[in-house]
Amino acid sequence: MPKEARPRPKLEGVASAERVLTVLTAFRRGDDALELTELARRTDLVKSTIMRLCISLEKFGLIERLDDGRYRLGVEAARIGSVYQQSFALEERVVPVLERLAAESMETASFYIRRGNQRLCLFRADSPYPLRMNVRPGDMRPMDQSAIAQVLATFGDRTAPQTTPELPLYTSGITDPHVASLAMPVFGAGGRLIGALALSGPSSRLTSEQADLLAPRLRDAAERLSAELGAQT
CATH class of the missing domain: 3.30.450.40 (GAF domain)
Known part of the structure; x- marks a missing residue:
């Protein structure tokens, strides 16, 4: 039975540029998709903040959120x-x-x-x-x-x-x-x-x-x- 897509959190407020870039630059060569836990470990940001930032990045195609909740770089980054x-x-x-x-x-x-x-x-x-x-x-x-x-x-x-x-x-x-x-x-x-x-x-x-x-x-x-x-x- 396929996993159900997780609901996407609502974005409230405007993320700071520094935090957005912290999430974006957390991806490294060889990464496929990253769990929220791994992003939190690499950025030292709390998970709720990362989720809000990723919504901003998704809007510009810089990050994609997979149905299983993991994140990967989007086509705009390419x-x-x-x-x-x-x-x-x-x-x-x-x-x-x-x-x-x-x-x-x-x-x-x-x-x-x-x-x-x-x-x-x-x-x-x-x-x-x-x-x-x-x-x-x-x-x-x-x-x-x-x-x-x-x-x-x-x-x-x-x-x-x-x-x-x-x-x-x-x-x-x-x-x-x-x-x-x-x-x-x-x-x-x-x-x-x-x-x-x-x-x-x-x-x-x-x-x-x-x-x-x-x-x-x-x-x-x-x-x-x-x-x-x-x-x-």
Whole structure:
């Protein structure tokens, strides 16, 4: 006779970030699912507190509660881990390209990936000018009509775009009325889109005329980076 699923306790109050992270980081390499007693031993938290914290973690897919009452890491934890591994592998190849682009163009160079209906700034090299973009690595921006978002949307689709836009894409005043950007797709093995390589700056400085001058440099950098990441030329 199968075990009946235990009722889930109600969540009352808001768990502190430190305690939530204490539970999440209690899982170790090789763990499958942990009993509540084992979580209590590893965290030095009382069982009732752990149960409340796990409800918060369940909501975000970071922990799953099995029918027998044990807990294991959820699919969102796996997704975050894969993002970290991807970022770590990309960093050694992408960051030198960004630093070189920023030095040569005098504008901010960045690398974006798509996360759902937003775009995530993964890496960035600042313009030497004091007037520059204030986006930092880890910041999210909308998937709007900016050049960066258009590149991610157009080339991130599994089906090839019906009409290939002229690259690099240039837009001005979309996300911010004072900011312009120039973007190119970066591909990996199998033609899979890895992300968008971009130059951004004040629209008063990164004009369409200036963008035309910088376009060959950005295009060359994106194509070389794609080749390094496994794309076939």
